[in-house]
Amino acid sequence: MKYLEEFRDPDLARRLLDDIARITTKHHVLMEVCGGQTHSIIRNGIDRLLPDEIEMVHGPGCPVCVTPLETIDKALEIASRDGVVFCSFGDMLRVPGSGRDLFSVKSTGGDVRIVYSPLDAVQIARDNPDREVVFFGIGFETTAPANAMALYQARQEGLTNFSMLVSHVLVPPAIRAILDSPTNRVEAFLAAGHVCSVMGYEEYYPIAEQYGTPIVVTGFEPLDLLQGIKMAVLQLEEGRAEVENAYQRAVTRGGNVPAQQMLADVFTTVDRNWRGIGAIPRSGWALGAGYEAFDAAERFTVTDIDTVESPLCHAGEVLRGTLKPDECPAFGKECTPRTPLGATMVSAEGACAAYYLYGRFKELEATP
Amino acid sequence: MTIEDWTCPMPLRDHPRIVMGHGGGGQLSAELIEHLFVPAFGNGELTELADAAVLDLEGSISFSTDTFTVHPRFFPGGDIGELAINGTVNDVAMRGAVPRYLSVGLVLEEGLPMAELGVIVNSMARAAAHAGVTVVTGDTKVVDRGHGDGIYINTTGIGIMRDGADIRPQRATPGDVIIVSGTMGDHGMAIMSVREGLEFEASIRSDSAALNHMIGDVLDTGGDVHVLRDPTRGGLAASLNEIATAADVGVLIEERSIPVDRTVAAACEMLGMDPMYVANEGKVVAFVAAGDADRVLGAMRSHPEGVNATIIGEVTDTHRGVVAARTPLGSIRVVDMQVGEQLPRIC
Amino acid sequence: MCLGIPGKVIEITGEGVTMTGKVDFDGIVKEVSLAYVPEISIGDYTIVHVGFAITQLDEKAALETLAHLQEIEAVAIELDPGAALAAEEAIAKGDE
Incomplete structure (x- = not known):
């Protein structure tokens, strides 16, 4: 595909890797914030090709992983109700709540449907006026404009049988929370490219300055990732802490203004619990003024939720970068993609699942 | 094929949709057999309408069964009918047998349009004729509306083992060359393109095909074929993992060598899926003694189903039980089995 | 997070919040919302996430x-x- 394949060129990747090795003189800890980047790094084996001095820590940028257990349990409860059509992105179906997931809700009669876009859920609501259609509105800043548009259209049309269970999370407050942690090891961040396509990267300047931490806006293909890593390493080597953009074809400093206007209209900033991490102030979006009627959590009174997180799960430390997935005592034993204890073992780009899928067999490195 | 094309459609025209009586064993059942199944599958055994078929067989047989529930019933490049024939024909052929006889069991949902059934049954007949197999026995049941998904089909197949054929997963041996007969993921993505909620416009067609003639030619080369597998559900990744586990050998593939149609690749990108995990219905993975790889490739490429056949990797005596892939960048990663169905993802 | 795929705009209909279009991803054509890229023209490339063009791709x-x-x-x-x-x-x- 155009503008995808060119950025996977193995020869150019090797040159970039050589370049990175050449400029690296000491140990650096980098975090890619975004789960999509984690996926690409592991799938292309980039982590194995980097110099030993560079340690990539996989960040919390996977909505599937950080959506709070309470919200998942609410979703499961709503999806089980008669008359409800529960629509979700495919990612959320296998995420464990307290003891079950959306697949098991479906197996016991819940009408759970995978959609590609939130507008598909709005269409299902139009087509089924006698059913309550609920969309699971999760995601980071990239996904929020789509969910906002679904809500906007539903309100414009006066659709009374559509609602959304909203649990949006925001990247900059998460980066701050990681940097504020006393056990933090991360020295530089690769900021999530598509989040910045929407939001721009103005917000990162004060963070880079305050914490003295380089932040490089980075894309998803191997060359994008290597270029982002190279720019971050170069900053660390030269003692700089700036905001740079390694994903110029998709990101401008100001971001997507029409999308930002819609977000401001539909959502309001709130404190948010991150699964495994805890509460981060002003790190989420909830439905704003005028959209209260579309709040699925209000429309369906959900009580009696008793959230139980596995005591064996160390997903929080993994998401903060203080523990590598394979250092968790449950990794590959009690916790596997078949029997996930935490969401990080479920999603394809959850740090634990990624490690399990692609990195479990270290002896393979000896394969010629 | 429309209802007008049936051999003697008059009695069936009275029932434009399947009713419970079509599975009841009475007159309606008999009409279905007489006016639809016998004309479609017509052959000596079936027309006798006895309780069971009697077959003259000699030597070892290969015997396999599969049930087909695909939704939607009609998809780009095929339908549930030809899939049900080709699927079982292929399973039988994967052991090195010549597929000969099939049984067909139909579970119909009350209300299924008769014309659709006609199309599906005739598509089965065409596929069976093409594969050179005979449908010798069958059964039809009808379930209440809402208790089925239009139509489910079970087919069971019998094939006669070729002399000396010993083809099974356990025979994968270090040094074997791994060949796939064509592009990966076509069927799964063709289904995905018409799946409710995910629809997209594309020229992707299912690869549903009977492979017995091609496999026959491959075995006729005399090449030392150790394993044949059709990478259906779970795709190439599942097949390779099953073989690596069964034979306790390592598998190393070159990711760049795996043939993937451009459009299928684009669809996979769009939905966040990996073609290695997407189903095929007309492809084979072959594990072959290294010295015989060229002969096998040549035989495959002489068939339309195998024109894109290519070598994708080899069997190793390291990392036993594990499938590894060399990425285009040159590093090695593990290719595990999917836990469940591969789902479109947003991240 | 955030699978975003580059594609080429081949058809535009509607305007404002209902501006939609067909985007070609190397042979796959998908109807997507163009509401957030109002300046885009036919032939331009965009990056699509969950059915929405989130930015025009700067070629x-x-x-x-x-x-x-x-x-x-x-x-x-x-x-x-x-x-x-x-x-x-x-x-x-x-x-x-």
Whole structure:
């Protein structure tokens, strides 16, 4: 595909890797914030090709992983109700709540449907006026404009049988929370490219300055990732802490203004619990003024939720970068993609699942 | 094929949709057999309408069964009918047998349009004729509306083992060359393109095909074929993992060598899926003694189903039980089995 | 997070919040919302996430990035005499 394949060129990747090795003189800890980047790094084996001095820590940028257990349990409860059509992105179906997931809700009669876009859920609501259609509105800043548009259209049309269970999370407050942690090891961040396509990267300047931490806006293909890593390493080597953009074809400093206007209209900033991490102030979006009627959590009174997180799960430390997935005592034993204890073992780009899928067999490195 | 094309459609025209009586064993059942199944599958055994078929067989047989529930019933490049024939024909052929006889069991949902059934049954007949197999026995049941998904089909197949054929997963041996007969993921993505909620416009067609003639030619080369597998559900990744586990050998593939149609690749990108995990219905993975790889490739490429056949990797005596892939960048990663169905993802 | 795929706009209908269009991803055509890229024209590339164009792809920047990466290659070849030789041979072959 155009503008995808060119950025996977193995020869150019090797040159970039050589370049990175050449400029690296000491140990650096980098975090890619975004789960999509984690996926690409592991799938292309980039982590194995980097110099030993560079340690990539996989960040919390996977909505599937950080959506709070309470919200998942609410979703499961709503999806089980008669008359409800529960629509979700495919990612959320296998995420464990307290003891079950959306697949098991479906197996016991819940009408759970995978959609590609939130507008598909709005269409299902139009087509089924006698059913309550609920969309699971999760995601980071990239996904929020789509969910906002679904809500906007539903309100414009006066659709009374559509609602959304909203649990949006925001990247900059998460980066701050990681940097504020006393056990933090991360020295530089690769900021999530598509989040910045929407939001721009103005917000990162004060963070880079305050914490003295380089932040490089980075894309998803191997060359994008290597270029982002190279720019971050170069900053660390030269003692700089700036905001740079390694994903110029998709990101401008100001971001997507029409999308930002819609977000401001539909959502309001709130404190948010991150699964495994805890509460981060002003790190989420909830439905704003005028959209209260579309709040699925209000429309369906959900009580009696008793959230139980596995005591064996160390997903929080993994998401903060203080523990590598394979250092968790449950990794590959009690916790596997078949029997996930935490969401990080479920999603394809959850740090634990990624490690399990692609990195479990270290002896393979000896394969010629 | 429309209802007008049936051999003697008059009695069936009275029932434009399947009713419970079509599975009841009475007159309606008999009409279905007489006016639809016998004309479609017509052959000596079936027309006798006895309780069971009697077959003259000699030597070892290969015997396999599969049930087909695909939704939607009609998809780009095929339908549930030809899939049900080709699927079982292929399973039988994967052991090195010549597929000969099939049984067909139909579970119909009350209300299924008769014309659709006609199309599906005739598509089965065409596929069976093409594969050179005979449908010798069958059964039809009808379930209440809402208790089925239009139509489910079970087919069971019998094939006669070729002399000396010993083809099974356990025979994968270090040094074997791994060949796939064509592009990966076509069927799964063709289904995905018409799946409710995910629809997209594309020229992707299912690869549903009977492979017995091609496999026959491959075995006729005399090449030392150790394993044949059709990478259906779970795709190439599942097949390779099953073989690596069964034979306790390592598998190393070159990711760049795996043939993937451009459009299928684009669809996979769009939905966040990996073609290695997407189903095929007309492809084979072959594990072959290294010295015989060229002969096998040549035989495959002489068939339309195998024109894109290519070598994708080899069997190793390291990392036993594990499938590894060399990425285009040159590093090695593990290719595990999917836990469940591969789902479109947003991240 | 955030699978975003580049595609080419081949059809535009509607305007404002209902502006939609067909985007071609190398043979796959999908109807997507163009509400957030109101300036986009037919033939432009965009990045699509969950059925929404989230930004216009800057083709000039893409080519510049690639050109910049090619330069790294040139520098690296200078540092590596073996590779430089191979490159010269390749060029010589190309001339034939």
